[in-house]
Amino acid sequence: MRILVLILLPWLAIFLQSTIFSFYNIKGTTPDLVLVFVTFFALFNTAKKGSGYAFFCGLLEDLYMGRFIGLNALSKGLTAYIVGKVQGNVFKENIFVGVLGVLVATALNSLFLFLISIMVFDVFHIDTGMLHHILYQAVYNIIVAIPLYIWYYNSSSKGVLRTRGE
C-alpha cells in the first residue's frame, strides 16, 4: 500500500500542477508539488533512498513533458540526496523543518536545473524573469508545504506511509 501511495503521489502532483495550480497560478508561477513530496521523502528516509525516489518522480515528470528527458530526474535526484544527507540531524516533529527543507530544495533544484542545462545544452539563460519565477515558486511551495507536511508526518509516523517494522 505504501509503495502504491508513493507511486501515486508524483502522478497526482503532476496532474494538479498541470490543471488546477496552472489555471490558478501566481504571476505565471505554479508550485512544484513533485519537489515538495520528494523533499519530504528525503527528510524521512536516507539520502540514497531519497535520491532514488526523487529520480523516479523527476523521470515521470520528464516523460510527461517529453522534452529533455532526464533533466528533472537528475536535478531532483541530486537535490534529494543533499536533503537526505542532513535529515539525520533535524527534528522532524517541527513543521519548520519541512518548510525550511522545501525552501532549500527549491533553491537547490533550480540551481541544478541551471547548471545541467548550461553544461549540457547551453539553452537556459539566467534572466530576471527566471529569478522571479524561482522566488514566487519558493513562496508557493512553502504555502502548499505546510498542510502537506502535517499530512506527510502523520502518515509516515502512524499512517499509510509508515515503513514496515516501525
Next chain:
Amino acid sequence: MFKLFKSKFFWLLLLVIVISIMVMNATAAERGNITFLEKVIRDTYVPLQSGVNSFRNNWDGWTAVFSDKSQLQKQIKLLEAENSRLTMENQSLQEYKQESFRLRKMLNFDNSNREKFDLLPAHLIARSPNNWYECITIDRGLRQGVQNGMPVISPGGLVGCVGSVSENSAQVNLITDREMAVGAIIQKTRETNGIVEGLGDSNELRMINIPYYSKISEGDRIISSGLSATYPPGINIGTVTEVTREPNGLLQVAMIKPAVDFNKLEEVFVITGYHPVEGFEVEEE
C-alpha cells in the same frame, strides 16, 4: 578519496548521470514521435484533465449567473457596439476581398494561402506542470489527425506549434517558450524580416535581427512572415511595445506584447491542412 571510488553508490550515481545526459541530449531536439511509454503516461492524464477542464468551464458559467446584473448589461452593450463595428468592418473587407480576387485572377496569382487552412478545433485541457516550459495540452491527438509540427492558432493570433502527440492529446509548444522562434514581419511596412523568440514569459516576446535602418516603432503589428516552414504567413503575433538598439548598433530589438492572452486561452485551432506556399521552396533554393 579512494574510499569514494570503492563505493558502489558512487559508480551507480556516475552511471546514472552519464546515461541521463545521453538521454537528455537525444531528446533535446525535435523528435518525430514520442515513445510508447510517454504516450501511455500522457494518455492516463487525459480523461481527468478533460474532466477538470469541463468542470472549470461549467463553474465559470455558474458564477456568471450570480454576477452583478448591471455589470452584465454594461457588458452586453459593449459587445453590441463592438458587433456593429465589426459588421461594418466586415462589409468593407468583403468588398476588398472581392476586389483582391478579381485582381489576382487578372494577374494569374494564386488565391491567398489563408483560404487553404483546414482547422481542427481543440480544447485546452492542461498547462505545463512546471515553470521552465511554456506549453499546453489539447484534447486532440493522433486519432483526430494531429501531427507533430502543425501550427496552432486562436482567433487572437498565433499560439504555437504541436511539439508531440499521443493517441488522444497533443502538447503544443507556445510561441512564448524559450526554444521557440518564428519568422516575422511588420504588417504595415512588410519590410523587416526578423525573428520573434519566446522569453519563457506568457506576456512578452522579443523580435531580434531587425536591421538598424528598419522603420519599426511602438504600436506596429507583427505577423508571421511565412519564411519558417512551420508557420503560414500573415498570422497575427503581437504588437511592438518597445524598440531598442543592440550595443553593436547594427541591429534593433523589439519587445512584443503577444496578440493572444495565453493565460485565458481555452480553445484553439490546429491547422491540419496547411501546405507551404507554392514557390516558397524555389525561393529557398
